[in-house]
Amino acid sequence: MDARKHEHEVYDVSIDMEKLADSLSGELESLHPLARECSIYRVPEATRCFHPSHFAPRMVSIGPFHHGKEELKAMEEHKKRYLKCFLQRTKPSQSRADIALKDPNIPSVKELHQAGVKFKPGSSKNLLDIKFNEGILEIPFLTVYGSTERLYRNVLAFERMHCYTRYLNDYIIMMNYLVSTSKDAELLLQNEIIGLGNTEAVPTLFHNLDKGCAINYYDFQYSGIISDLQAYCKLPWHKWKATLKQNYFNTPWASISVIAAVILLLLTSIQTVCSLIAL
Structure with missing residues (x-):
C-alpha cells in the first residue's frame, strides 16, 4: 500500500531563480562565438514529403522531454550559444529578460505636413536611406509595380533566414506608419517621392507587408529619425x-x-x- 502511494506522490521542487540566472549568465559569457557562415533553413514540404525521416532532427532536443540523454549532450553548448545570440539581439537584462516592445508613435506624412515638415525625394539611390534634417524629410523615390509586393516578401523571407540586421523589415515598418492612408500617399505624390497615380496602392502595399514584420525597439535603424520628428512636431511654433x-x-x-x-x-x-x- 505504501509503495503504491509512493508511486503517485507529487513532489514540489523549489528553484532559486536568481542563482539559476547568475549561473546561466556565466555559462553564456564563456561560450566561443559561432561562425557567421552557419545557417539553419527549413526544408520545403515538397522535398520533405518523400523521405520525412531523413530530415527529422536527431541531435537536438527542444524542451525537457529528452533532456540529459547522452547522445544529445553535444548540442547543449550550441543551444546556449543560440540563447546568448537571441538575448544580444533583443538586448534585455540577461538575468530577468525584461522586455520593453512600447508604441513607436511614428507620425504620418499628413501629421508631419501639418506640423510644418517639408518633403523631398532623397538624393540617394538606396531605397532605405530616409533622412531628416532642418525640417526636411528626405525619402528615396519609390515606384510600385504589380510585382513589388512579391519581390519585397521574398527579400523579407531571406532577411529572416539569413541576416542579422533586418534592413527591409525596418523600412517597411517605417513606411507603413508614414503612409497610413491615401492622403499621405497623395502628399508624397505631390512632392515627387512616389511615381504612381493610384495613391491607394502605396498604403495597401505597406499594410500588407507590415503584417509579417517585427519591430526591435533596441535596434531599429530609424529610431533617431523618429525621435527628431517627434521633437519637431512638439514645438508649437512649427x-x-x-x-x-x-x-x-x-x-x-x-x-x-x-x-x-x-x-x-x-x-x-x-x-x-x-x-x-x-x-
Missing part, C-alpha cells in the same frame, strides 16, 4: 507657422487678401488713434 502658410498663404490671391486685411486693420487703428487725439 505647427503655427505651417497652419498660417497652409490656410492663409497657400495661393497668391490668398496672400494678397491677408496683406490687404492687415493694411486695412492698421489704417483703421491709425484713424481711431487720430480721432482720440483730436478729442
Whole structure:
C-alpha cells in the first residue's frame, strides 16, 4: 500500500531563480562565438514529403522531454550559444529578460505636413536611406509595380533566414506608419517621392507587408529619425507657422487678401488713434 502511494506522490521542487540566472549568465559569457557562415533553413514540404525521416532532427532536443540523454549532450553548448545570440539581439537584462516592445508613435506624412515638415525625394539611390534634417524629410523615390509586393516578401523571407540586421523589415515598418492612408500617399505624390497615380496602392502595399514584420525597439535603424520628428512636431511654433502658410498663404490671391486685411486693420487703428487725439 505504501509503495503504491509512493508511486503517485507529487513532489514540489523549489528553484532559486536568481542563482539559476547568475549561473546561466556565466555559462553564456564563456561560450566561443559561432561562425557567421552557419545557417539553419527549413526544408520545403515538397522535398520533405518523400523521405520525412531523413530530415527529422536527431541531435537536438527542444524542451525537457529528452533532456540529459547522452547522445544529445553535444548540442547543449550550441543551444546556449543560440540563447546568448537571441538575448544580444533583443538586448534585455540577461538575468530577468525584461522586455520593453512600447508604441513607436511614428507620425504620418499628413501629421508631419501639418506640423510644418517639408518633403523631398532623397538624393540617394538606396531605397532605405530616409533622412531628416532642418525640417526636411528626405525619402528615396519609390515606384510600385504589380510585382513589388512579391519581390519585397521574398527579400523579407531571406532577411529572416539569413541576416542579422533586418534592413527591409525596418523600412517597411517605417513606411507603413508614414503612409497610413491615401492622403499621405497623395502628399508624397505631390512632392515627387512616389511615381504612381493610384495613391491607394502605396498604403495597401505597406499594410500588407507590415503584417509579417517585427519591430526591435533596441535596434531599429530609424529610431533617431523618429525621435527628431517627434521633437519637431512638439514645438508649437512649427505647427503655427505651417497652419498660417497652409490656410492663409497657400495661393497668391490668398496672400494678397491677408496683406490687404492687415493694411486695412492698421489704417483703421491709425484713424481711431487720430480721432482720440483730436478729442
